[in-house]
Amino acid sequence: MAKKYTITLYPDKCIGCGACAGVEAELFEMDEETYISKLKSSVKKEEDGKEVWVFETDDPKNAKEAAEICPGQAIKVEESEE
Numbered sequence: 001m002a003k004k005y006t007i008t009l010y011p012d013k014c015i016g017c018g019a020c021a022g023v024e025a026e027l028f029e030m031d032e033e034t035y036i037s038k039l040k041s042s043v044k045k046e047e048d049g050k051e052v053w054v055f056e057t058d059d060p061k062n063a064k065e066a067a068e069i070c071p072g073q074a075i076k077v078e079e080s081e082e
């Protein structure tokens, strides 16, 4: 069975540089009003009292690339727990 990965976007860490949406437009888009990144097709959750956006995928490659270039370290990709 293919592994599942969880992509988490932390809006409070996003500095609105637009890099993630620039390289991975299928996954990320910039909010036109706040200019904070949004993770497409994601679910809003709360983590440590803060709002986060979470998306499950079996192909984390593009999200990992975005996480590597994110200057705010606002994107996390981790293997989902079974």
Ligand code: SF4
Pocket: 013, 014, 015, 016, 017, 018, 019, 020, 021, 036, 037, 066, 069, 070, 071, 072, 073, 074, 075
């Ligand atoms: S790369 Fe990081 S800091 Fe820049 S817009 Fe995307 S989430 Fe925000």
